[in-house]
Amino acid sequence: MKPTIALVGRPNVGKSTLFNRLTKSRDALVADQPGLTRDRHYGHGKVGSKPYLVVDTGGFEPVADDGILHEMARQTLQAIDEADAVVFIVDGRTGLTPQDKLIANRLRQLDRPVRLAVNKAEGMVSNLVVAEFFELALGEPWPISGAHGEGVRSLIEDLLAGFEVEVEEEDLDYPKFAIIGRPNVGKSTLVNAILGEERVIAFDQPGTTRDSIYIDFERNARKYTVIDTAGVRKRAKIDEAIEKFSVVKTMQAIEDANVVVLVLDARQDVAEQDAHIAGFALEAGRAMVVAVNKWEGMDLYARDQIKRDIARKLGFLDFARYHYISALEGQGVGDLFASIDAAYKAAMAKLPTPRLTRALQLATEKQQPPRAGLVRPKMKYAHQGGTNPPVVIVHGTALEHIPTSYWRYLEHSFLKMFKLQGTPLRVQFKKGENPYDTKPGEFKPDRKGVMRGEHKPGKEVVKRVRKKTG
Structure with missing residues (x-):
């Protein structure tokens, strides 16, 4: 060691x-x-x-x-x-x-x-x-x-000099998750509840945590890294240089993590800042779990109200699992790990090209992309372009005419077909090159080996390629 x-x-x-x-x-x-x-x-x-x-x-x-x-x-x-x-x-x-x-x-x-x-x-x-x-x-x-x-x-x-050190192989295949949220929602208390010890300072004062703290631990023989981050306030309220650096550290921790756990305060309404923090994590493509903290002692009416508030203001996190917990009393904290593991597995999933192409065909058969004038986009096949988050690259023609709504439809279709719970998914379009689309002085071969191009705009020139004979 x-x-x-x-x-x-x-x-x-x-x-x-x-x-x-x-x-x-x-x-x-x-x-x-x-x-x-x-x-x-x-x-x-x-x-x-x-x-x-x-x-x-x-x-x-x-x-x-x-x-x-x-x-x-x-x-x-x-x-x-x-x-x-x-x-x-x-x-x-x-x-x-x-x-x-x-x-x-x-x-x-x-x-x-x-x-x-x-x-x-x-x-x-x-x-x-x-x-x-x-x-x-x-x-x-x-x-x-x-x-x-x-x-x-x-x-x-x-x-x-007095230590004998054995070099250990580093295991990189394990979840690294960041605890994020506004100040004083119970992030450090949740970290201590996860670890079962007073590992970080949990104090009833906003801004107690200033730095991003990386902590390695094991649970049920599985390795994890949890990152305790500083609370992120509205930009207008950040007036100290130290707090500005703390916010930067939090953003860097989100980028560095595989999964983020967004902590909300059940005793307060969902604020605009909660949506901003969640939006940044979503833009970073991070898998997500939502923990609604301070759930203990609330009556049924208050619980129903906060659930409605979350559904209305954080509807864009419909891919994430929600947990209602009490970090102070440890209620529901253990259940977070099943969702963290599932989100990590989904974020790092390998999607075979044949299955992706078949899923694309099923999605287009169910709903064709809308026409753009006389042109209808045609999607031919798909393959995976990355993980964390999963990226699906779709090839075809006239794909630049696909609207955002159909883009989102494809993302949700892939998530549903591959049962990817807890992670966003990105769809990128890549259109094939048109051999007739050339610049002046440029020639490209078509399928028959004919070099097509133009010397002047609007005037096509064809050059046939002579095959050498023995």
Whole structure:
């Protein structure tokens, strides 16, 4: 197994910058603002000669006993308990602080390797910048720069020297699903209910989650990845740069997922923003499951009203399965997995060309495409052009005249005939080339080998191809 390295330190010492350096990514949000990272964020380390997992944690406030800082401290302690090694990061430019000493006292009690990294040491004399940190009694301090990469590789190589790592083959055939929705609808609570632990911070405050958190887990011997995302508000209400980046991260998570679980609040009417979020996921072609949360304790009249509201405002999600759940109490959460598996299977389905062509013929026999003047589009055959979502390419003539309504009819026909539940489907048209449709000076062979074209617009010229004889 790969060893896990936890990055620990007080706020704003550069943990997320170092995380991005180690993973060679921009997965963690970075800004000159304390307390930006709140949840544990996992990634695959790519700096060093051995594979490993690295965990970014929120700013560690050991003395916090309530509020969001207390929840962040709990997340950090859980990351330390799970890790095989710890990198304690301090700020070389700020110097040693009382909070650093409190954290060091906790880390000295661990029975696992700890390395003290003095960050932001670029352009400074190494011996001078690390001198005062010997007081923490955590071994020799390592001067590094997470932003510029100085000393990072040497630190990781030293830390991993005591680990024997077996290279495992990566399994890519498993569902990756993102939990999306407006702020404060219960996304993080649902993630914790799925995992059976307080894996992410669930707080009764909109905007608690700022980053997209990827979490691998197994259920019934099947592997999954769940992505907890930040709530997406209306554009007019997004006034902080951090929140704008959070929205971008959410959109990227939707693109990265195979399936999205749209979480709605049963205690509130379906808002325009719910439809916007669902529309973006649909445009991305993602398979979808809808979870109507906070269903507990509602009377029959209120439940009937919210169902009517959903049917009226989210009618374009008729391909998705709906679940009425309580993430807080765990009701109905387990039933989501059957729908997630079905949606993933449908999104990745392989559709044979003969069956697709036969399905196309049945659809056109039932309802012909409408005429466009004297022309009626003719569809000859179909084949698959991609997955996630399934793409069906239809070949024929005069296909540019097919209206949007008939386009949608074909999409629904293919979904129904192949029993694809939970995923949208795309139909693309590709018309055959007309050998008589040429530009001046261009010649194309027809079926009989005659080269047809024109020297001047409106004046056709025919050139016969002479066959060479022995």
